Amino acid sequence: MSNSVLSLTNHELFLVSCCEAGNDNAMIASWLLPATLAPSQPRLLLAASVSNLTTEMLRRRGSFAVQMLDSEQLGLLVRFGLYSGRDRNKWIADDGSDLRALRTPAGHALLAGGCGWADCTTAFELDLGDRLIVVADIGAQDIVLDREPLRKKDALTRLPPDQAVSLAKKALDDGERDAKLMRQAQGM
Secondary structure, eight states, rough: TTSSSSGOOHHHOOEEEEEEEHHHHHHHEEEEEESSOTTTOOEEEEEEETOOOHHHHHHHHHEEEEEEEEEEGHHHHHHHTTTTTTTTTBEEEEOOBBBOOOOOOOOOESSSSEEEEEEEEEEEEEOSSSSSEEEEEEEEEETTTTSSBBBBBHHHHHHHHHHHHHHHHHHHHHHHHHHHHHHHHHOO
16 A cells, blocks of 8 residues: 555554443454534445454444544554454453453443543444444443544554564455455355
8 A cells, every 4th residue: 555645644543342242342443434424424435343242242242342443642653553352361461460441331332541432323334345344323422532542653653673574474465355355245
């Protein structure tokens, strides 16, 4: 995407969490945006990897939470963006402490801090083969106005070099996987 107009974007980073049957998982998402101008019926649009455990859980549950990360939460990017919940409990810190600070009214886990959060209920889904496009109605939410959002490009420049390289490699590997999924979905 470096030769694309889209390479000029610097998206906010979100934690997308889902609790299903008492199990919590979460992922980092940068492809999340408002999906309506109607203030009385707020909606968002999320593009999520179909291969992600959190995506599978939110599809089954039909609801999830989003939490906009703040610029002080850089250290969470690797924990929730590099590793799979299939391999480790991302909510348990290296020192054994639980990172779940609170729960939304719908029961989804949230971190301490952040710029705000929203409970979301899936209204529509579109499976593109590699990505699931989710349009969700926003229910309960809370906004913290005095925090600066963590943005993708800014975060990658602030990470230690080894972590930035690991995330870049994962993005390349995911891109190769996604290209195969897209070809399969197109019957190629």
